[in-house]
Amino acid sequence: EQQQTLKPTKPRATPVARKIAKEHGIDLTQIKGSGPSGRIQRKDVEEYLKNLQQRKLPTQEEP
Amino acid sequence: MDYDVIVLGGGPGGYTAAIRLSELGKKVAVVEEDSLGGTCLNRGCIPTKVYSHATELINAIKDAKDFGIMAQYTVDIVKLRQKKERVVKRLVGGVGYLMNLHHVDVIKGRGRFVDENTIEVDKRYTAENFIIATGSKVFLPPIEGINLEGVITSDKALELERIPEKIVIIGAGIIGLEFANIYSALGSKVVIIEMLPQLLPMLDRDIADTMEKILRHKKIELHLSSKVEKIEEGLKVVYTTEGNTQVVECDTVLVAVGRVANVNGIEALNLDMDKKGIKVDSHMKTSIKNIYAIGDVTGGIQLAHVASYQGIVAAHNIAGEEKEADLNAVPNCLYTSPEIAWVGLNEVQAREKFGDVKIGTFPYTALGRAMTMGQNDGFVKIIAEAKYNRVVGMEIIGAGATEIIHEGVLAVKEEFTLEELADAIHAHPTLSESVKEAAEDALGMPINKG
Amino acid sequence: MDYDVIVLGGGPGGYTAAIRLSELGKKVAVVEEDSLGGTCLNRGCIPTKVYSHATELINAIKDAKDFGIMAQYTVDIVKLRQKKERVVKRLVGGVGYLMNLHHVDVIKGRGRFVDENTIEVDKRYTAENFIIATGSKVFLPPIEGINLEGVITSDKALELERIPEKIVIIGAGIIGLEFANIYSALGSKVVIIEMLPQLLPMLDRDIADTMEKILRHKKIELHLSSKVEKIEEGLKVVYTTEGNTQVVECDTVLVAVGRVANVNGIEALNLDMDKKGIKVDSHMKTSIKNIYAIGDVTGGIQLAHVASYQGIVAAHNIAGEEKEADLNAVPNCLYTSPEIAWVGLNEVQAREKFGDVKIGTFPYTALGRAMTMGQNDGFVKIIAEAKYNRVVGMEIIGAGATEIIHEGVLAVKEEFTLEELADAIHAHPTLSESVKEAAEDALGMPINKG
Ligand SMILES: Cc1cc2nc3c(=O)[nH]c(=O)nc-3n(C[C@H](O)[C@H](O)[C@H](O)COP(=O)(O)OP(=O)(O)OC[C@H]3O[C@@H](n4cnc5c(N)ncnc54)[C@H](O)[C@@H]3O)c2cc1C
Ligand SMILES: Cc1cc2nc3c(=O)[nH]c(=O)nc-3n(C[C@H](O)[C@H](O)[C@H](O)COP(=O)(O)OP(=O)(O)OC[C@H]3O[C@@H](n4cnc5c(N)ncnc54)[C@H](O)[C@@H]3O)c2cc1C
Numbered sequence: 001e002q003q004q005t006l007k008p009t010k011p012r013a014t015p016v017a018r019k020i021a022k023e024h025g026i027d028l029t030q031i032k033g034s035g036p037s038g039r040i041q042r043k044d045v046e047e048y049l050k051n052l053q054q055r056k057l058p059t060q061e062e063p
Numbered sequence: 064m065d066y067d068v069i070v071l072g073g074g075p076g077g078y079t080a081a082i083r084l085s086e087l088g089k090k091v092a093v094v095e096e097d098s099l100g101g102t103c104l105n106r107g108c109i110p111t112k113v114y115s116h117a118t119e120l121i122n123a124i125k126d127a128k129d130f131g132i133m134a135q136y137t138v139d140i141v142k143l144r145q146k147k148e149r150v151v152k153r154l155v156g157g158v159g160y161l162m163n164l165h166h167v168d169v170i171k172g173r174g175r176f177v178d179e180n181t182i183e184v185d186k187r188y189t190a191e192n193f194i195i196a197t198g199s200k201v202f203l204p205p206i207e208g209i210n211l212e213g214v215i216t217s218d219k220a221l222e223l224e225r226i227p228e229k230i231v232i233i234g235a236g237i238i239g240l241e242f243a244n245i246y247s248a249l250g251s252k253v254v255i256i257e258m259l260p261q262l263l264p265m266l267d268r269d270i271a272d273t274m275e276k277i278l279r280h281k282k283i284e285l286h287l288s289s290k291v292e293k294i295e296e297g298l299k300v301v302y303t304t305e306g307n308t309q310v311v312e313c314d315t316v317l318v319a320v321g322r323v324a325n326v327n328g329i330e331a332l333n334l335d336m337d338k339k340g341i342k343v344d345s346h347m348k349t350s351i352k353n354i355y356a357i358g359d360v361t362g363g364i365q366l367a368h369v370a371s372y373q374g375i376v377a378a379h380n381i382a383g384e385e386k387e388a389d390l391n392a393v394p395n396c397l398y399t400s401p402e403i404a405w406v407g408l409n410e411v412q413a414r415e416k417f418g419d420v421k422i423g424t425f426p427y428t429a430l431g432r433a434m435t436m437g438q439n440d441g442f443v444k445i446i447a448e449a450k451y452n453r454v455v456g457m458e459i460i461g462a463g464a465t466e467i468i469h470e471g472v473l474a475v476k477e478e479f480t481l482e483e484l485a486d487a488i489h490a491h492p493t494l495s496e497s498v499k500e501a502a503e504d505a506l507g508m509p510i511n512k513g
Numbered sequence: 514m515d516y517d518v519i520v521l522g523g524g525p526g527g528y529t530a531a532i533r534l535s536e537l538g539k540k541v542a543v544v545e546e547d548s549l550g551g552t553c554l555n556r557g558c559i560p561t562k563v564y565s566h567a568t569e570l571i572n573a574i575k576d577a578k579d580f581g582i583m584a585q586y587t588v589d590i591v592k593l594r595q596k597k598e599r600v601v602k603r604l605v606g607g608v609g610y611l612m613n614l615h616h617v618d619v620i621k622g623r624g625r626f627v628d629e630n631t632i633e634v635d636k637r638y639t640a641e642n643f644i645i646a647t648g649s650k651v652f653l654p655p656i657e658g659i660n661l662e663g664v665i666t667s668d669k670a671l672e673l674e675r676i677p678e679k680i681v682i683i684g685a686g687i688i689g690l691e692f693a694n695i696y697s698a699l700g701s702k703v704v705i706i707e708m709l710p711q712l713l714p715m716l717d718r719d720i721a722d723t724m725e726k727i728l729r730h731k732k733i734e735l736h737l738s739s740k741v742e743k744i745e746e747g748l749k750v751v752y753t754t755e756g757n758t759q760v761v762e763c764d765t766v767l768v769a770v771g772r773v774a775n776v777n778g779i780e781a782l783n784l785d786m787d788k789k790g791i792k793v794d795s796h797m798k799t800s801i802k803n804i805y806a807i808g809d810v811t812g813g814i815q816l817a818h819v820a821s822y823q824g825i826v827a828a829h830n831i832a833g834e835e836k837e838a839d840l841n842a843v844p845n846c847l848y849t850s851p852e853i854a855w856v857g858l859n860e861v862q863a864r865e866k867f868g869d870v871k872i873g874t875f876p877y878t879a880l881g882r883a884m885t886m887g888q889n890d891g892f893v894k895i896i897a898e899a900k901y902n903r904v905v906g907m908e909i910i911g912a913g914a915t916e917i918i919h920e921g922v923l924a925v926k927e928e929f930t931l932e933e934l935a936d937a938i939h940a941h942p943t944l945s946e947s948v949k950e951a952a953e954d955a956l957g958m959p960i961n962k963g
Binding site: 082115127138142145161366368466496 | 529536554558562565566567570574579582583584587588589591592594595596600607610611614817818821822843845879881882887913916918919920923924927929933936938939940941942943944945946948957961963
Binding site for chain 1: 451453477478479480482483
């Protein structure tokens, strides 16, 4: 895949944002950061999670 | 229009906003009726810190004995005041220089709005946008005798012409405690009268208790839950503690019960206000589209660095960017001996918000650097929510607190977990190591803590 | 097996590893032939800092005049040494207490490996794993006269029984400069002889130049690019600067040209070594599976906090976790007046690595807090790569440098951009504000810089 050759560098995220993403198996490249110079913040991950859960609600499996 | 932006008030909020606006390409003027630098440079942060540094020097001279350095000293209070004046003059001059450098016009005089685009000083000036940064002024409570000779406010206290024999300080807030520390080191007998039952109620009990102990050790008399009834000629301060009325005699009374927004010159605007000051949103916008307000006049957190931060936020928003003020990680400092500093939530607030929290502490008595400085009083306390170990607050009492608190600022702002602080290599021997040690303690893996 | 882990050497590396191993559930012993705390507590970091704090006190007393505090002082060198001894005793006692608390056995005596699972001290002890933490010792260069009376090393210098009239310090590394600062404040005439052409070559020219100027201002004689040929009775130090041979007379010579790994007791193991010490990987593993090495004996960065950090890393790896030592954000401190501290890459290194860089500086002469302390010497320098504005290094010369450098540590470690430092609200007035101001400068938007 093209994505693989152009693999983006690890997105910048705050430590807690990384931790929450890891716990929920979320790919940080999917999230837009709202912090200084685009750093992904806790609230960005939490919002992403909420949207994800709303979409998947009926068949949601535990990660 | 004469300007893109006119800033009303040249304190830390106003002059910082003006510089940033100019950097963002705006044509800017500042209206200032008094001296550039505002309360902060002329009657606040800076002059008080010259005095508190003098007390640090006095304490150092006293403690030097323990290091084999035998010293005698005398204090020349006039020379000390002159030092303060030199420092203030230099910094105020610096702000003037910066205004020039950034092509910010300084309009001298009292400004008064005529309408949403016009302000009157010596004459009328028009601008697209305005920032109101008129700051605050001392609040004088309606107590009988408040206007007697010898009853002073912080403005007068900084003129310091002689050292009071005995001074009563009304109010144990930050300003009251800083002056208590200064006068006590200079040799005054100090009595503090405070209405609230706890010293520094924004802090956890353990920090406040440590400070109380230190005050008593310095022989500073502290009356909590006490209300001043009146001040009589003499001077006699009459106060009531839990129903008991008492009298304390002194030669000076310092009133330090707070400051109020300096709302003036805006009568024509009909801005939304509340009891504390001009209402603003997180973009520092008032109820009128092209008018912003920042700093003490908004009745928010009365700190110079909040004023200047809000000035930066307002400037970027005026320049068309989207910038919200984030006040979750504001450091608060108390320049006593030892210093106190805090940021974010305290333990009680964190428990309320998160239920489960992790607390870590580290005492200066176990800190190598503190030992080498003969500064054994104090501790660091870290507060984290227990789910992700996110650091949500830090409180420090001890030498260097006002500097090392900035690790707490960065941790709270950048959403660190305890692990990041514990994992960061801290130089040995430093006071900052206590932050790492406290984080390790909160994680249940303390190293140098017994 | 007697133990899960035996640690050879009870310095900051060894004792820290032992505590963490015990917290991770291991049965641990430390072998120490001398005093717990190692070089750091007994002959290094801590005793030197008692002396440097004494010089701070002396400087404070001298500078106090400017604040209207007139002071006279005398130094009792014996009392100062006793203070140092009290501090050391207390901290060494503290380590003993911690060993007890964490049920770490302390085996007194010199250890010598018998095989990969056995060490001999008073008797033989076996263990699953070992950590070698035997530290370093003074390097004595092969110079004629190096053993003359009056020629001393840092160990002896800390005993300080009288103040030398004139002292020649060979080597302007961290230890040499700290002692130069101490002796100079105590009243000795100080001459430094250094082989390299630049002071502190790991730092950028601008920092080194500032320090050179400060040394000269203190009337410390500095001879760079100079090689000591021999020391003659008297004492006369003969040295050559660019072909010119000169002689300086003095009563004391301090040799401070470096330290070497203290490799001993491991002869039976046949470990992989290099010129500098025991070879280790990023997990602190040696060439033998169950044997780790940490701290000065590995010939890496000779700092106490690196030793203890590596001790933590080794402990977690032994406990079955995966932990790599990350040495990108190690703070380095020089406790002179003023202090120097740095972390990460300097400007030259950053340019080499990234090509394009952004540099921001902020001088103490424009810093309110420095002004109130009468500490106008110094500046902060931030180095960022220019693509993402990632902070890659920080250098500070000035009061408080050893504490405020920790913002740099966190920034480099947690990959902050300049924006994050500029955006963090820094308390006013503090020395730490200079970090924010330097970040704003690097971004091309300075506030208080003229
Ligand atoms: C004793 C004391 C110690 C303090 N110590 C600290 C400290 O250590 N750290 C800290 O962060 N904060 C400290 N503060 C608080 C700090 O001084 C204020 O928070 C800060 O100055 C607020 O800045 P500002 O720009 O909002 O207003 P100000 O600094 O009050 O400036 C307002 C300016 O506006 C001018 N002005 C007002 N109305 C008009 C008008 N109509 N026309 C023209 N000009 C006008 C005034 O003359 C003034 O110069 C201290 C305060 C005091 C009193
Ligand atoms: C004058 C001076 C000032 C310094 N200042 C600083 C400073 O401010 N900050 C800083 O970070 N670093 C400083 N250092 C460096 C610091 O002291 C060392 O980096 C640190 O002590 C290294 O720790 P370590 O645990 O590796 O070894 P060490 O502290 O050297 O400890 C090794 C221990 O092992 C013991 N030992 C050795 N061999 C055996 C054996 N076979 N059997 C039993 N025991 C044995 C020794 O007795 C010693 O106690 C300074 C050093 C000096 C000399």
